[in-house]
Amino acid sequence: MEQFNDWEDFWKKWHNVPVATEADLYYQVAKTINKEPIKKEIFDLINKNIAEILKLDKNETLIELCCGNGLCTYEFGKICKQVIAVDYSPHLIETAKQHKSAPNVTYHRANVLDFLEDLKKDTSVKPTKYLMNDSLAYFEPKDLEQILRLMIDISGREFVFLIRGVPNDEIKWNYYNTPERRQFYDDLQAKGDFTNAGMGKWWKPAEIQEVCDKLQLNWKMQNQVPPISNYRMDVLITGK
Numbered sequence: 566m567e568q569f570n571d572w573e574d575f576w577k578k579w580h581n582v583p584v585a586t587e588a589d590l591y592y593q594v595a596k597t598i599n600k601e602p603i604k605k606e607i608f609d610l611i612n613k614n615i616a617e618i619l620k621l622d623k624n625e626t627l628i629e630l631c632c633g634n635g636l637c638t639y640e641f642g643k644i645c646k647q648v649i650a651v652d653y654s655p656h657l658i659e660t661a662k663q664h665k666s667a668p669n670v671t672y673h674r675a676n677v678l679d680f681l682e683d684l685k686k687d688t689s690v691k692p693t694k695y696l697m698n699d700s701l702a703y704f705e706p707k708d709l710e711q712i713l714r715l716m717i718d719i720s721g722r723e724f725v726f727l728i729r730g731v732p733n734d735e736i737k738w739n740y741y742n743t744p745e746r747r748q749f750y751d752d753l754q755a756k757g758d759f760t761n762a763g764m765g766k767w768w769k770p771a772e773i774q775e776v777c778d779k780l781q782l783n784w785k786m787q788n789q790v791p792p793i794s795n796y797r798m799d800v801l802i803t804g805k
């Protein structure tokens with residue numbers, strides 16, 4: 566298996582293939598089941614669910630962290646006044662600009678932490694809605710704390726942050742659900758593969774809770790259910 570130096574290196578190389586079809590966009594950001602793009606109904610259901618939870622509408626500006634190739638971002642552009650999206654993988658941002666652009670959607674290539682630092686200095690935007698979809702697995706608790714501190718700096722206690730699709734350590738055996746898959750997981754642990762074969766970090770709900778409690782933020786966690794997944798959770802963090 567290919568070796569990676571860090572997550573940024575992983576994302577630069579992983580599924581970095583030319584995009585010719587809409588299906589390639591799904592493949593690029595692993596929105597697949599059994600190597601096929603997830604069904605359109607499921608894709609629509611996910612986006613609808615996000616829009617409902619965040620109460621997105623034509624008056625809202627959404628900040629999307631780790632937007633990938635803009636597959637979902639573009640859909641939020643149809644609902645919101647403005648979407649400001651960021652991702653650090655050059656080929657994904659290029660793909661987003663080429664295939665998923667819209668007048669009210671802007672794509673930035675940056676690490677989310679640097680991006681939020683810059684946003685903090687920009688007094689012309691005061692967003693309150695934030696989304697991170699299927700990406701917390703590539704961060705550690707100290708990063709989450711930093712992200713949340715920056716959100717507080719930018720938005721005060723007004724903000725809502727939806728973190729979708731976090732691998733939940735407490736239900737990981739739903740994913741490693743055969744002796745072979747368990748063995749695979751044990752082997753990865755023994756090898757110390759930091760990418761965990763690309764899955765990233767299995768978060769313990771208590772780790773998220775601890776960070777939120779430290780910053781006096783409210784949290785709500787809910788496990789996803791099939792057909793979305795049976796091993797990931799969604800987390801809603803609010804300042805008030």
Ligand SMILES: C[S@@+](CC[C@H](N)C(=O)[O-])C[C@H]1O[C@@H](n2cnc3c(N)ncnc32)[C@H](O)[C@@H]1O
Nearest residue numbers: 576594631632633652653654676677698700703
């Ligand atoms: C599984 S993809 C999800 C993409 C998109 N949210 C979606 O649901 O289609 C994870 C994304 O996180 C991005 N990413 C991971 N860590 C990042 C960081 N520290 N700053 C910016 N982007 C990051 C990767 O480049 C990749 O595009």
